[in-house]
Amino acid sequence: MNEKLSRLRFRAAQQYELRCFVCHRPYGPRFQFHHVEYPADWKTYRDFKTNTKYNEYIIPRIMERPDVFLLLCKPCHELVSTVQRVRGQGKFERLLDACRRSRLGGAGSARRAAGKRKSGRKGA
Ligand SMILES: [Zn+2]
Numbered sequence: 001m002n003e004k005l006s007r008l009r010f011r012a013a014q015q016y017e018l019r020c021f022v023c024h025r026p027y028g029p030r031f032q033f034h035h036v037e038y039p040a041d042w043k044t045y046r047d048f049k050t051n052t053k054y055n056e057y058i059i060p061r062i063m064e065r066p067d068v069f070l071l072l073c074k075p076c077h078e079l080v081s082t083v084q085r086v087r088g089q090g091k092f093e094r095l096l097d098a099c100r101r102s103r104l105g106g107a108g109s110a111r112r113a114a115g116k117r118k119s120g121r122k123g124a
Contacts, residue, residue, distance in 0.1 A: 005055050012062040016071035022080070025073045032077045033062050033069040 010027070018027040038044065042061065048054040062069055072080060086092050 002052065005052065005059070008059045009055070012059050012066075013071055015063070015066040016069075019071070020073040020076050021070040022072060022076040025076075027071070028073070030074040032072055032074065033058070034072045034077055034080060035068060036070055037068055039065070039068065 012033065013027045013031065016027075019025060020027075020031070043057060045054050048057065070080075083092075083095070086095050
């Protein structure tokens with residue numbers, strides 16, 4: 001990407017506090033502006049032959065309509081894109097439920113936490 005586009009991208013990213021919406025990692029290379037919606041009359045990435053041409057088109061729109069995008073780091077963008085593909089009656093909610101239970105609750109996680117305390121390294 002050329003220097004002018006990099007500067008414009010940086011200015012666009014300033015609208016999002018220069019950090020990933022999900023993990024709050026500071027803005028850097030390979031961050032992406034993720035569409036939360038596609039306004040009907042907007043072109044898409046596929047309408048452009050080069051990444052540069054697409055960026056010249058989309059960056060002014062990010063400046064005008066920051067509500068249409070989220071700033072995401074590459075790993076979080078991949079995660080969001082993967083989870084977006086989860087469709088079907090109640091499936092998304094059950095996926096979130098499964099993630100919450102795996103992280104936060106259940107006897108298994110309490111045992112794991114106790115185990116870590118006993119065998120964990122001193123200090124840290
Ligand atoms: Zn992130």
